[in-house]
Amino acid sequence: MATSIGIMDSAYFVGRNEILSWINNRLQLNLSRIEEAASGAVQCQMMDMTYPGVVPMHKVNFDAKTEYDMIQNYKVLQDVFNKLKIEKHIEVGRLVKGRPLDNLEFLQWLKRYCDSVNGGIMNENYNPVERRVKGGKDRNVKGLKSSKSLQTNTMNHSGSGDSLRSKQLRSSGGADGVNSSAEIQALSKQVSDLKLSVDHLEKERDFYFAKLRDIEILCQASELENDPMSLAIKKILYAADAKGSALDEAQEYLNEVINGNEDEAEAEAEAEVETEA
DSSP: OGGGOOTTSGGGGOOHHHHHHHHHHHHTBOOOSGGGGTTSHHHHHHHHHHSTTTSOGGGOOTTOOSHHHHHHHHHHHHHHHHHTTOOOOOOHHHHTTTOHHHHHHHHHHHHHHHHHHHTTOOOTTOOHHHHHHHHTOOSSOTTBOOHHHHHHHHHHHHHHHHHHHHHHHHHHHHHHHHHHHHHHHHHHHHHHHHHHHHHHHHHHHHHHHHHHHHHHHHHTSTTTTTOHHHHHHHHHHTOSSSSTHHHHHHHHHHHHHHHHHHHHHHHHHHHHHHHHO
C-alpha cells in the first residue's frame, strides 16, 4: 500500500506540473503553484473524492489563510487517516509554512495513495464544486472555477480557435493551410518535448535536493554536530556563492584540524617521554 512508500519510490518523481493538473482536473480548480495547496483543504477533498462521505466537508475551510485555520484542516485530514487506518504522519508544522518541496512531497504521496485505491480513474459521479459549497466554507477559494464556467470557457476557446483556423484557411488558400497545419504540428511537438524536458529536470532537481537535505539532517544530529567532517560538509552546504572556493575552504579546515591533532599528539608524546626521564 502507498502508506509505506519510500523516498526512492517512483511516486516522488512525479513533477509539480503533473500534480497540479491532477488537482485541477479532479477538483475543478485552477491552482498554478504547489504552495496554494498548503492549507490542507485540497488534500481533504481529494480524500473525500476517493472515499465519498468519509470527510466532514463542513469542517474544511477552503478560505484558510492563517496557520491556525490551516492546522484545523490538517486535523480533519489526520482524523480521516485514523478512521481509515492510514499510517501516514502529517508534517503539519512544515506544510503550513508553504514550503514548495514539503508540500510537493506530500501531494506526491497523496496522488500515489489515491491512485492505489481507485486505479487512477476519476470518479465521474463526484461533483467537487457542489461538495465544497455544501461544506459551507467555500467563501473565496483561490483559483476556483465552477463546472459551468469551465464548460463555457472550454466552448468559447474551442469556438474561437475553430473560427480563427477557418479564417486562416480561407485567407491563405488550401496549400498555405496545409503548410500552416504542418507548422502547428511541429510547434506542438516542440512544446511537448520541452514540457517533458522541464518535468525531467524538475524531478532530477528535487531528487538531488532531497539528498542534500538528508545530508544536512545527518550533520545536524547532536552526536555529529561538532564533528570536523560534519562542520566541513556544512561549510559547503551553506556557501553563499556557487564558486569552488567552498570546497577549498572545507579542505583547508580539515587539514588544519588534522595537523592540529597531529601536533597535539606529538606534544603529548614528548611530554610523556620527559615525564619518564
